[in-house]
Amino acid sequence: MNKVAFHTLGCKVNQYETEAMEKMFEDKGYEIVGEDDLAHIYVINTCTVTNLSASKSRQFIRKVKKINKDSIVAVVGCYSQVSPDEVESIEGVDVIIGTSDRKRIVELCEKAKKDRQQINIVRNIASLNEFEEVDVDDIRSMTRAYIKIQDGCNQYCSYCIIPYARGPVRSRKIQDIIEESKKLASSGFKEIILTGIHVASYGKDLGEIGLIDVIKKISEVDGIERIRLSSIEPNLITKDFMEALLTSKKVCHHFHLSLQSGSNSVLKRMNRKYSKEEYREKVDLIRSYMPDAGITTDIIVGFPGESDEEFIETLEFVKNIRFSRIHVFKYSPRKGTPAAKYKDQVHGTIKSQRSESLIKLAEQMMREFNYRFLGKKMEVLFEKIDGDYYEGYTSNYIRVKVDSDKDLVGQVVKVDIHANEGDYLIAKVGR
Ligand code: SF4
CATH class of the missing domain: 3.80.30.20 (tm_1862 like domain)
Known part of the structure; x- marks a missing residue:
């Protein structure tokens, strides 16, 4: 089975778009593996806000080429959009896509693999007037x-x-x-x-x-x-x-x-x-x-x-x-x-x-x-368990921890707030 790995820099929108591209590969029969694993294709979804994309992309490419020197590397996202020539000159880059046309990523990676030729499809986006619809089934890691x-x-x-x-x-x-x-x-x-x-x-x-x-x-x-x-x-x-x-x-x-x-x-x-x-x-x-x-x-x-x-x-x-x-x-x-x-x-x-x-x-x-919320009842959506505590957020975005025998993950539960510690509140499951 062909394998693909992703490395995402930057904001929530990029994480979301990585999920969408993962799904495109899965739909074509690829297995998604971790970025340190052996893969046939590596995709870097870049950011330009951090100013570090160039060096981080280079570092990542060096790393993956050590894992599989024949792998295909695709650089996608904001940094490719703003500096396509810079990305093109990074050694080891096979496919360059900006912030549109991500839908073609699987096809282009496969083409680059077959032809062994660099492909750059970054285009001017100033006149784009349609939202690029990409399909995301779920965001796997979160509630x-x-x-x-x-x-x-x-x-x-x-x-x-x-x-x-x-x-x-x-x-x-x-x-x-x-x-x-x-x-x-x-x-x-x-x-x-x-x-x-x-x-x-x-x-x-x-x-x-x-x-x-x-x-x-x-x-x-x-x-x-x-x-x-x-x-x-x-x-x-x-x-x-x-x-x-x-x-x-x-x-x-x-x-x-x-x-x-x-x-x-x-x-x-x-x-x-x-x-x-x-x-x-x-x-x-x-x-x-x-x-x-x-x-x-x-x-x-x-x-x-x-x-x-x-x-x-x-x-x-x-x-x-x-x-x-x-x-x-x-x-x-x-x-x-x-x-x-x-x-x-x-x-x-x-x-x-x-x-x-x-x-x-x-x-x-x-x-x-x-x-302000000590002694109050609040509703918390629990996201994970960390040590002995279930952790989640209130509607007004306060982190809350609760000790509970019941599994609370994925549920909105009413709790009684009784202590304030560091950057979070401690509560008991309410009655
Ligand atoms: S230009 Fe940048 S900082 Fe200003 S509103 Fe748009 S995205 Fe936000």
Whole structure:
């Protein structure tokens, strides 16, 4: 039996697309093996956001060529899309595919194997207007399943390469999303996470349809108990949106609202489309409808020109909002983006100091948020067992551990919270 192995870099969307490509190979009779195992074909699904794709791809190719020097290596994804010539010149690469045409991966790998010739089918994606439908049966490793509902982004934040790597917004047809939700429900998944490159833009290319329509339709799928939104932009939050969300009992009280900076001058240089005052309003609106909502965010420190004063402004804003979790990123320039050419790049030591102080503040705020729920009853979807404890997440995205004799994995269970430890809560199964 022919064997294929995958190596995935980057975000959840890439993990999702790897699953889809695995299925394409399985449908053609291939066996999926681990990336350290002997395989006939190795696929690297690359990312361009980390800036490390080139070296990681090279490392991986060197490794797999030692395992099987005759293997076929395919490089797919954002890095191939943005730098196809660079990928072409990496020794040992046989197939190069960008962020479209992944459906042809099996055919192209087999052709490269037969002809022993490099194939590069990366094409310009700026004019793509259709969502590439790929079939994913399940996300094997998790209780929660991701559904990709759109691709691409039209926002052009000055630090981000994604619009160049993924092209414009293309939304998936609602019927296809519902079909996939039903399949996931019948495989036992209880929670669906709506994911994409810029989820807030869902429907912009389809006319009279938006994210809320997707949420309402998935709410009707039997077996799905929770719907979680991945990262969204503040501008999506309106009174109408919140009221519509409340009509579904399944929507998680968790909003990952990208902030990136709490300083208006930095936001402007980042080409973000909101001010901190507007952001604050959106958070207040969420909390007025869902007082227990977990508000999480991403923040970039050390953006070009970020002064001490601007960073302090961000710290003050963060303290004022009181996030339940923050992902802190140190800015690193991406070739091909406007911000990479800005003259006043911030020194690495300063970025590290700023990152450390923000992480410290974030940890403190997370503990404070978790503490609010001591003594309360909460529902937890349990995902795994770790040592003596079952672990899962609440609707508002707090990690909870429970000691139980019964198997809880894959179930939504009511628990009594009785202790707060590190970054999680400890509970007993409720009565
Ligand atoms: S919204 Fe900005 S940061 Fe997010 S993908 Fe689009 S361009 Fe990149």
